[in-house]
Amino acid sequence: MRSMTRRSYAALATGAAFALILAGCSDSGNKSPDASSTGKVDCAAYKQYGDLKGKTVSVYTSIVDPESKQQTDSYIPFETCTGAKIAYEGSREFESQLPVRLSAKTAPDIAYIPQPGFLKSLVADFPDAVKPAPQAVIDNATKYYSEAWVNYGTVDGKLYATPLGANVKSFVWYSPKEFADNGYTIPTTWDELMTLSQTIADSGRIPWCAGIESGTATGWPATDWLEDVVLRTAGPDVYDEWVNHTIPFNDPKIVEALATVGDVLKNPAYVNGGLGDVQSIATAPWNEAGNGIPAGTCSLMRAANFYQANWATDVTVAEKPQDNGVYAFYLPGKTADDKPLLGGGEFVTAFSDRPEVQAFQAYLSSPEWANEKAKVTGQGWISANSGLDASLLQSPIDIMSYKLLTDPAYTFRFDGSDQMPAAVGAGSFWTEMTDWIATDKSDEAVLTAIEKSWPAS
Incomplete structure (x- = not known):
């Protein structure tokens, strides 16, 4: 699913923001723009960016209110310690308007690109506008991000963008209390997950709940299902070939993967707990479909870490069994040692190479920014930056997601x-x-139709 702009209906990071601990800069003595803060920021880490007083960096993004406040708050240490001003603009029309701005030569200094495919198209269509990452950004990317994340910001062997936020999609939500009461254990392989599903079905309950309705983006949760399963049945190399269209969309391995998804989503004994029959999945709102878990009408739902923002306020997200509690486990692979991980995020891309722009781009790729963002978000946001201080993450799902993202075993x-x-x-x-x-x-008809829709060039 497209990140941010096409996921605006899902609250990705709506946890209450923490009070900032930034009121001034110990080296410069400048006061922080946040008058409510009570502490000070150590500017030592910011000396590398130089004195940028009087300089302004414009940022254009799909991240809008209320998440935009968390973004701008995370820039305060940089502004305080360097003297630069960050001019932030969030827009729900970001993806359509950014190419327009590039064509009109009114590009922002920096944009947050919601997906690698969009980045590639911008580099192809506007090769002189998109600026390669400067050395400081390359150094941060190499040091703090996995090779996979660096590759997703690379086009034709050149690094253009580094990750900003991240998410993990390979999760199954469940009720720890239901599991404890019934003696269910967390599955560590796909077969164990299917055995668990059958055990729950044999008990008289329908194990899974699902919904793919999402307004104009209806269907995206089903694409996530297929992507996760392709990784598990065909492996990451075939997944890459499929995504890059070096094998057809309806390759036999993808047909097999969709059939495996159908073993769950088209099995009337397994779905759609508390919501209806198999067809009800198409009209059940994705952001409400999981409500059957705390309500006791279903036991399992595959959804990303950011689904935590959709639970009712009286639902507790915790691993410990308790009434009205939910948690998530990793969607297992073929074997316990097979650990594919599906996720997403957005990328920082520059359209100017002025020193202040390069400095801010470097800041956004640093642990200092990741830590500051974690502080001001409270919960519901993570990064794949290995320099992030995990103790700053407040949600147990955020902590687990971060561990998976930075664990080389996955x-x-x-x-x-x-x-x-x-x-x-x-x-x-x-x-x-x-x-x-x-x-x-049918599986074959669906995949063949998608294959036929693939652009010729």
Whole structure:
């Protein structure tokens, strides 16, 4: 699913923001713009950026209120210690308007690109506008991010963008109390997950709940299901070939993966707990479908870490069994040693190479920024930056997600639809997966239709 702009209906990071601990800069003596803060920021780490007083860096992004406040708050130490001003603009029309601005030569200094596929198209269409990352950014990327994340910001062997936020999609939400009461254990392989599903079904309950309705983006949760399963049945190398269209969309390995998804989502004994029959998945709102877990009408739902923002206020996200509590476990691979991980995020891209722009770009790729963002967000935000201080993360799901993202035992892959051409990734892939559920269209027909929609060039 497309990050941020096409996920604006899902509250990604709506936890209450912490009070900032930045009121002044110990080296410069300048006061922080945040008058409510009570502490001081140590400017030692910011000396590398130099004196940028009187300089302004413009930022254009799809991140809008209320998340935009957390973004701008995270810039305060940089502004305080360097003297620079960050001019922030969030827009729900970001993806359509950024190319317009580039064509009109009114590009922002920096933009947050929601998906690698969009980055590649910008580099191809505006090769003189998108600036390669400066050395300080390259150094941070190499030091603090995995090779996979660096590759997703690289086009034709050149690093253009570094990750900003991140998310983990390979999760199954459940009720720890239900598991404890019934003696269920967390599955460590795909077969164990299917055995658990059957055990729950044999008890008289429908184990899974699912919903793929999401307004104009209806269908994207089903694409995430397929992507996660391709990683598990075909492996990351085939996944890359599929995403990059070096094998056809309807390759036999992808047909097999969709059939495996169907073993859950098209099995009337397994879905759709508390919501209806198989076809109800197509009309059940994604952000409400999981409510059956605390309500006791279903036991399992595959959804990303950011689903935590959709639980009712009286639902507790915790591993410890308790009434009205939910938690999540890693969606297992074929074996306990097979650890594919599906996720997403956005990337910092520059359209100017002025020193102050390069300095701010370097800050956004640093542990200092990641830590500051974690402080001001409170919960609901994570980074793949290995320099992030995990003790600053407040949600147990955030902490678990961060550990998975930075654990080399897990093989990370970016959301597939976010890497595909928009006509597929935000078009036929969504609509065909919806038809697969709503009209029981066959696996082969769905994948063949998507294959035919792939742009010729």
